[in-house]
Amino acid sequence: MKKSLGIKTTGSLTPVWIIGSYDAQYKANIMAVAWGGFCCSKPPMVTISLRKATYTYDCIMSRKAYTVNIPSVDQLVAADYVGIYSGRNHNKFEDCSLTEVKSDLVDAPIVKEFPVVIECRLERTVELGYHTMFVGEIADVKVDDTALDADGKPDIAKIQPIVYSAGCSVYHAVGDFLGKAYDIGKKVT
Amino acid sequence: MKKSLGIKTTGSLTPVWIIGSYDAQYKANIMAVAWGGFCCSKPPMVTISLRKATYTYDCIMSRKAYTVNIPSVDQLVAADYVGIYSGRNHNKFEDCSLTEVKSDLVDAPIVKEFPVVIECRLERTVELGYHTMFVGEIADVKVDDTALDADGKPDIAKIQPIVYSAGCSVYHAVGDFLGKAYDIGKKVT
Numbered sequence: 389m390k391k392s393l394g395i396k397t398t399g400s401l402t403p404v405w406i407i408g409s410y411d412a413q414y415k416a417n418i419m420a421v422a423w424g425g426f427c428c429s430k431p432p433m434v435t436i437s438l439r440k441a442t443y444t445y446d447c448i449m450s451r452k453a454y455t456v457n458i459p460s461v462d463q464l465v466a467a468d469y470v471g472i473y474s475g476r477n478h479n480k481f482e483d484c485s486l487t488e489v490k491s492d493l494v495d496a497p498i499v500k501e502f503p504v505v506i507e508c509r510l511e512r513t514v515e516l517g518y519h520t521m522f523v524g525e526i527a528d529v530k531v532d533d534t535a536l537d538a539d540g541k542p543d544i545a546k547i548q549p550i551v552y553s554a555g556c557s558v559y560h561a562v563g564d565f566l567g568k569a570y571d572i573g574k575k576v577t
Numbered sequence: 578m579k580k581s582l583g584i585k586t587t588g589s590l591t592p593v594w595i596i597g598s599y600d601a602q603y604k605a606n607i608m609a610v611a612w613g614g615f616c617c618s619k620p621p622m623v624t625i626s627l628r629k630a631t632y633t634y635d636c637i638m639s640r641k642a643y644t645v646n647i648p649s650v651d652q653l654v655a656a657d658y659v660g661i662y663s664g665r666n667h668n669k670f671e672d673c674s675l676t677e678v679k680s681d682l683v684d685a686p687i688v689k690e691f692p693v694v695i696e697c698r699l700e701r702t703v704e705l706g707y708h709t710m711f712v713g714e715i716a717d718v719k720v721d722d723t724a725l726d727a728d729g730k731p732d733i734a735k736i737q738p739i740v741y742s743a744g745c746s747v748y749h750a751v752g753d754f755l756g757k758a759y760d761i762g763k764k765v766t
Contacts, residue, residue, distance in 0.1 A: 391722045401592045427612050435710075529744075
């Protein structure tokens, strides 16, 4: 028996993504976004959603670029911190003892200590309501060499990313390997 | 030391979402989408991305509605199956022994056996390239009463959702609880 919870953003997970950007004076900032994901394979694109009130909104509008930095479970305290406080009043790189590295491809900073970064050029914005979508064209994906598997692909067990539960405001680790896509489903027939 | 993996959609997780829709003749279909997530809080909205070649693309265009159905780990075989085969040649509800229930709010079918459904009205489409984004306004979120916590919120430990690792084509379960959002980050100061 299903229970109606109403018109809200609840019931699903979202990956924890930390957005890096520069303001007009090249101060680097990082912010946690609740809403984000890949949105196109060719050209490879991601989308993140931001409120106009955020510092990062102004930064991306001014630089037309951002990075998606993916923290590990042992970096959760910093990842949550950068979603609580605004870059207008805080230098969040310093507060969290994180190192900013300028991307050589897009006009945005990378978090050196996080295992994955997706570098993006702003492709367009889409006005939705409280949030604006920032569609970014991927310029590169960089992963710590210690977080790659034997085939050179990102290894989830080594990255140890965090998922966020929308509506419950809790974080979880990623658990057991369950199966291969486009493969385990063939058991149906 | 970070290694460049190139311009591709890799390195991050995405939730496993199964999209329900009707075609012009009211045949119900389900399909796994790789790209999807919440995208706005007010009004509450989701986005999914589909290729024009898919059957679901035509279905949503004709009915202006879809459902996001979230399976549990023990429903992974069906969840993967509906991403392999097309609804043009298969009745995927029947093949997977799943039950379609018509939404009373939007013109789309719900997967009865999956613990969570997000019912959506198509708000707009955004052409990106290989994929088209379908932005949906949430009409309701319904969750099995056995998957709610004591406060009536969705309980991740009971829903047991699946995450998909883009770029590696593997599924993982959700693991340990790590902390509360807007809270654990306060340890920085």
